[in-house]
Amino acid sequence: MMKTTVQTWFSDRWAKHTISEAAFGRMLPMRSMVKFLAAAFITWCAVGFVIDLLLLNYQPLARGFFWPIYFGTLGTAVFAARMRGGFRLGLVLLLITRAGLWLAVRISFHSSASPDVEAMHRRVVFDAIGILVGTIVGYRVLVDFVLTEGIATVRMQTELALAHGIQATLVPTLSFQVDRFEVYGKSIPSAEMGGDLIDTLERDGTLLAYVADISGHGLAAGQLMGMLKTAIPVSLQFRQQPVAVMESADRVLPAVKESNMYATLALLYFDGSSEVEYSLAGHPPILHYREPTRDIARLAMEQFPLGLIPGGRYSSRRVTYSPRDVFLMLTDGISEVPDANDEEFGLNHLEQLLRQHAAEPLPELWELIMGEVQRHGVQQDDQTLLLLRVLM
Numbered sequence: 001m002m003k004t005t006v007q008t009w010f011s012d013r014w015a016k017h018t019i020s021e022a023a024f025g026r027m028l029p030m031r032s033m034v035k036f037l038a039a040a041f042i043t044w045c046a047v048g049f050v051i052d053l054l055l056l057n058y059q060p061l062a063r064g065f066f067w068p069i070y071f072g073t074l075g076t077a078v079f080a081a082r083m084r085g086g087f088r089l090g091l092v093l094l095l096i097t098r099a100g101l102w103l104a105v106r107i108s109f110h111s112s113a114s115p116d117v118e119a120m121h122r123r124v125v126f127d128a129i130g131i132l133v134g135t136i137v138g139y140r141v142l143v144d145f146v147l148t149e150g151i152a153t154v155r156m157q158t159e160l161a162l163a164h165g166i167q168a169t170l171v172p173t174l175s176f177q178v179d180r181f182e183v184y185g186k187s188i189p190s191a192e193m194g195g196d197l198i199d200t201l202e203r204d205g206t207l208l209a210y211v212a213d214i215s216g217h218g219l220a221a222g223q224l225m226g227m228l229k230t231a232i233p234v235s236l237q238f239r240q241q242p243v244a245v246m247e248s249a250d251r252v253l254p255a256v257k258e259s260n261m262y263a264t265l266a267l268l269y270f271d272g273s274s275e276v277e278y279s280l281a282g283h284p285p286i287l288h289y290r291e292p293t294r295d296i297a298r299l300a301m302e303q304f305p306l307g308l309i310p311g312g313r314y315s316s317r318r319v320t321y322s323p324r325d326v327f328l329m330l331t332d333g334i335s336e337v338p339d340a341n342d343e344e345f346g347l348n349h350l351e352q353l354l355r356q357h358a359a360e361p362l363p364e365l366w367e368l369i370m371g372e373v374q375r376h377g378v379q380q381d382d383q384t385l386l387l388l389r390v391l392m
Contacts, residue, residue: 032145037076039141044075046134053127056120064126068134171197171225174386175363181207181270184362185329185386188370188379195221196331196384201233208236208245210267211329211386213283215260215305224257228265228306242269242279246306246314250281253307262308266329268388269316276327279316281306284332287351289358291324296351326358326365327388333381334373345376362387 048068052060061067174185185198195214200207212228214221231252235245246265253263264282271277278286282305285298299319304312328350337345353369360368366385373383 035145039138039145040079041072041076042134043138045072046131047071049127049130180392182389184366187384189382190379196382197225198384198386205272207270209388212263212265213331214263228263242267242277243314243316250306250312254310262305264305275318275320277316277318284335287328289326289354292322321390323390323392325390328354329386331384333383337373337377339377345373
């Protein structure tokens, strides 16, 4: 029992360290990785000189350089495999180095060292200098790595962790049902901090649902997402209509963003009547599946993105809807994903899927659509899909 517990503890620790090292290694630029591996090689060379010194009674291999090069290469290869998450590469390197070790031991242990005292003295001095140089130089290169690339990488990790937390807070999965509507939406960022935003707001029997796409990624996009997510509900609290909400956001964003950033947006506003109000600002069309006719309408408008040109004017339109209708809102990271022939997924494909599976539960419909998108091509941008079904 004790043995099993200890083995489990060691395996868990090994797995956690391997995962963290792999994550750290993937973030390192190639230049930084080379400097780190150089420090590892030089340090392990010092271990090789120690081994050669311990084998003083045996013939030196490759003029005493075999063991330093062997251990330097072995240690560096193990570090590289762990930091790049290459388990198979590490296994191959381990087999090769074990074969080299077996051959070297056989050669070394079957040949005695020269009895010449002077030769023995030169070998001791040679190994001692190798140990000293390897330790000092390896330590110096490692310190230089920590003080430059290491600190920069830690800073980057901190920023990415912060960005991931902002992403999870600002863009959670939406899944709920109220008296008249069912909603399901989720965003898949292409990086730790994406630029897509989805949200719904209920007030006094009304429902506002929107999808926004912030230009860029990282913390700058995250800050603009936060500003936009704050500006829209604040505008609604003052009982502004959807067009006024968009114009308010358009006026606020330029003061809190970089000059080259903007936000596209598509929204639906249900006010309790038999019509839904919609508006788009530089965004892909909203797909409206109409249950009575089983066809799909594209709700599209050509208007400037928010924050692109200060003081822009926006308009909206209204369209009737019926029970069991489904509205699909998305970002272009879905419709524009290319396949191997550089052909985009396209809205036609989405319309076909929506028409065939409109009766499915919304989470299953979301998974079905995104599964088709992933099979079509590799994700290159944030992918966000919001589904809304009218219940009555």
